[in-house]
Amino acid sequence: MLALDGIPLNQYPKTDPLVQQIDSAIKEIKKRKKWKLVPHESRRRKNAPGVPDSVVEWNAGVSPMTTGKYLLGGMEHDITYYDTITTIEGIQTFLPKRITFHEIMPLDSTTQADLIFYMTCVAPYCAPFDPIRRFQYIKDNVMPHYKVEDLVGEAQIQNEIKRDIAKVNMLLWDDDMGLEDETLKNIAISYGFPTAPEMDIELLKNRLSESLFRLENGKYNVGRIRAFLKDTKDDSLLKLRNIVRASIEKKFVIKDKTGKGSSAWYYTSIYGEKDAHIMSLMKGADPETSLVQYLAAKPKARNAFEVHYKNRLKNGSLENLKPKPISVEEG
Numbered sequence: 001m002l003a004l005d006g007i008p009l010n011q012y013p014k015t016d017p018l019v020q021q022i023d024s025a026i027k028e029i030k031k032r033k034k035w036k037l038v039p040h041e042s043r044r045r046k047n048a049p050g051v052p053d054s055v056v057e058w059n060a061g062v063s064p065m066t067t068g069k070y071l072l073g074g075m076e077h078d079i080t081y082y083d084t085i086t087t088i089e090g091i092q093t094f095l096p097k098r099i100t101f102h103e104i105m106p107l108d109s110t111t112q113a114d115l116i117f118y119m120t121c122v123a124p125y126c127a128p129f130d131p132i133r134r135f136q137y138i139k140d141n142v143m144p145h146y147k148v149e150d151l152v153g154e155a156q157i158q159n160e161i162k163r164d165i166a167k168v169n170m171l172l173w174d175d176d177m178g179l180e181d182e183t184l185k186n187i188a189i190s191y192g193f194p195t196a197p198e199m200d201i202e203l204l205k206n207r208l209s210e211s212l213f214r215l216e217n218g219k220y221n222v223g224r225i226r227a228f229l230k231d232t233k234d235d236s237l238l239k240l241r242n243i244v245r246a247s248i249e250k251k252f253v254i255k256d257k258t259g260k261g262s263s264a265w266y267y268t269s270i271y272g273e274k275d276a277h278i279m280s281l282m283k284g285a286d287p288e289t290s291l292v293q294y295l296a297a298k299p300k301a302r303n304a305f306e307v308h309y310k311n312r313l314k315n316g317s318l319e320n321l322k323p324k325p326i327s328v329e330e331g
Contacts, residue, residue: 002114003080003094018072022117025135029116030109032131036149037105037119040127043145066115067096068122071137081118101125101146120148164225168212171232172205179232184208187231190241223289237296243309244292252312253278255287265291267308278305 002009004018012019029035066081082094099105099119107116120126121136127144128136130153171179179187181201188196188208196204212228213220231238247253256274258264265278265287278301279294281287295302 001082005078018077021072025117025121026113028132029113033109035107035116037146038149040144040147042143063100065096065098066118070122079122081115161222167229172209190245223286227289241292247309
């Protein structure tokens with residue numbers, strides 16, 4: 001059962017916006033009979049040396065009280081999941097439960113829809129879940145402890161990745177449908193192979209394949225794979241990626257910490273010092289790919305970046321030729 005701001009849900013009028021929001025969420029929740037909450041990947045411990053990758057060891061679980069905040073219409077409400085009512089000094093009090101969560105929590109929406117709503121939409125520990133995302137109160141900078149197990153959805157994501165890998169392999173290796181050698185060499189320059197034009201094409205294909213499919217923490221860099229597929233269709237994006245990579249290598253731009261502890265890209269002066277801000281980076285994002293995507297989406301910022309690059313190449317000692325940077329809000 002749920003209490004909203006200290007009053008049982010069933011005592012509110014059905015026309016109340018918060019009640020309507022919760023009713024809509026529960027209606028969506030009941031479309032799935034069986035729910036299972038499982039630990040989120042971010043809570044996985046690193047295996048000890050010598051321990052096989054197949055062994056999964058999770059951090060200690062959470063043990064929250066089922067009372068928390070829920071945002072609607074710019075206002076936070078107190079929502080409590082309870083099964084006990086007590087009277088203290090003549091006032092009815094709805095006591096939250098303590099939920100012990102270690103590895104998995106199976107739930108049935110037929111009898112536990114209220115608890116599912118609390119655990120997935122109110123508690124700050126649940127990762128976003130697309131079918132009910134619009135009902136979830138996802139707070140910034142809160143790392144999830146658990147997620148809704150969605151084997152079908154995860155299979156679809158993995159299948160998309162496998163299809164993208166198959167497309168890359170076709171472009172690299174297929175004699176009829178693959179890329180022309182010269183096109184492949186041009187693309188390879190932006191993926192860390194500056195001597196690609198002089199390399200043997202078979203050796204280059206092997207090296208590029210190893211680079212694209214290199215595992216990072218046991219996973220493919222999906223962003224890098226999809227960027228490669230996009231580059232094969234967009235010469236303009238390929239040119240931008242080459243300029244970005246060259247700017248990074250020549251230290252015309254640098255990645256550094258902001259005053260708030262996050263990271264961002266900055267121009268540098270001719271003395272190699274951090275200069276004007278270009279863009280801020282989201283935690284966990286690939287820095288180079290993020291910079292390319294940002295510039296590709298903002299023509300003014302891209303133009304300023306390319307002018308900066310050309311001026312530094314041509315007149316690196318003339319500081320006054322560096323263009324005024326475009327702020328993150330422009331473009």
